[in-house]
Amino acid sequence: MNEIVSTITHYVKQKLENEGSGHDWHHIERVVRHAEVIAKAEGANDFVCIVAALVHDLADDKIAPSEAEGLKEVERLLEDVNREEREHIIEIISSISFKGGNRPPVTTLEAQVVQDADRLDAIGAIGIARTFVYAGAKGDLIHDPSITIRDNMTPETYRSGQSTAINHFYEKLLHLKELMNTTKGKELAQHRHEFMEHFLNQFHDEWAGRK
Ligand code: ADP
Ligand code: NI
Numbered sequence: 001m002n003e004i005v006s007t008i009t010h011y012v013k014q015k016l017e018n019e020g021s022g023h024d025w026h027h028i029e030r031v032v033r034h035a036e037v038i039a040k041a042e043g044a045n046d047f048v049c050i051v052a053a054l055v056h057d058l059a060d061d062k063i064a065p066s067e068a069e070g071l072k073e074v075e076r077l078l079e080d081v082n083r084e085e086r087e088h089i090i091e092i093i094s095s096i097s098f099k100g101g102n103r104p105p106v107t108t109l110e111a112q113v114v115q116d117a118d119r120l121d122a123i124g125a126i127g128i129a130r131t132f133v134y135a136g137a138k139g140d141l142i143h144d145p146s147i148t149i150r151d152n153m154t155p156e157t158y159r160s161g162q163s164t165a166i167n168h169f170y171e172k173l174l175h176l177k178e179l180m181n182t183t184k185g186k187e188l189a190q191h192r193h194e195f196m197e198h199f200l201n202q203f204h205d206e207w208a209g210r211k
Contacts, residue, residue, distance in 0.1 A: 004080050005050060011077060012054050016063070020137070023057040027121055027130075031056065034117035034188070039110070041184035048085055048110045051078070052092040053117055059093055106181065116185030119176045124192025127173055128199055135165035142166060143207065169200060 001009070016025040035053040039046040055074045057063055064070025074093065078086045092111040096118060106115050122130065135142070143166040163171070177193040180186040205211040 002047065005047070005054075007080075008051060008054050008077060012058070016057070019063065023060060023063055028054060028057065030121050030126065031114075031117045034120045035114055038113045038116055038182055038184045038188070042109060042113060042182050044109045044113045045085075048088055048092070049113045049117075051081065051085075052089045052110065052114045055089065056093050056096060056114060056118060109182075112181035113185075116180050116182050116189075119180065120185065120188055120192065123173055123176050123189060124195050127192065128196060131168050131173065132165050135163075135168065140164050143203075145207075166200070166203065169196060 012028055013025050016023060016028060019025070032050055032053040035049040036046060038044070039049040055077065058074050058077075059067050059070030061067055061070070064073065071090065071094065074090060075086070078089060081089065088108065088110065092106075092108070092114050095106045095111055096115045106112055121127065132142070141164045144164050147164065147167060173196060174193070177186070177189045180189045202211065
């Protein structure tokens, strides 16, 4: 492993090792692995993709005191990366990890790769596990049939205050397959998506006492 990558890996690992917000070190490790695979398939700059995946959650307001402070920390961490790549990495994490209205669109291939890598970790068996951990930590119910939205709405359309773990699949996770940027990302999302659909069918059958 390149020395810069190994220094950054060490830093992020120490910082997120005991993080319980769903942005723990193992999430980062998986996103880095996905990013490597997708970058290779798409011919993207793998150094930029790997480093951006490593630091992608450091500016998240669940981890940093503020997004701006998180970004400053990332800039310090990347001081040995050449300027062009450093600016690119900062741009990637600004465009993929910021919540809310004024997020810049994902434009470069490397940004698309890292966004796909992060989204892959939100779907499939891992995605299911993360959803229930998140909902549990928030105190949400597993399911409430009266608030589950089954329409094909975009994630932005409905950010209702009230949610459940199962609702999160309908408001976000089932849409991610369509939002994948890259061919490889789409391909990897397909199986995970089908697994979630299978899980949800079984869940509703059990809920209704059918199986
Ligand atoms: P990331 O920044 O890594 O994309 P988020 O911070 O949005 O992820 O969420 C972390 C994990 O928790 C993801 O797996 C996501 O799907 C899940 N999650 C986010 N919001 C909710 C929610 N309201 N209910 C259940 N799970 C959620
Ligand atoms: Ni993430």
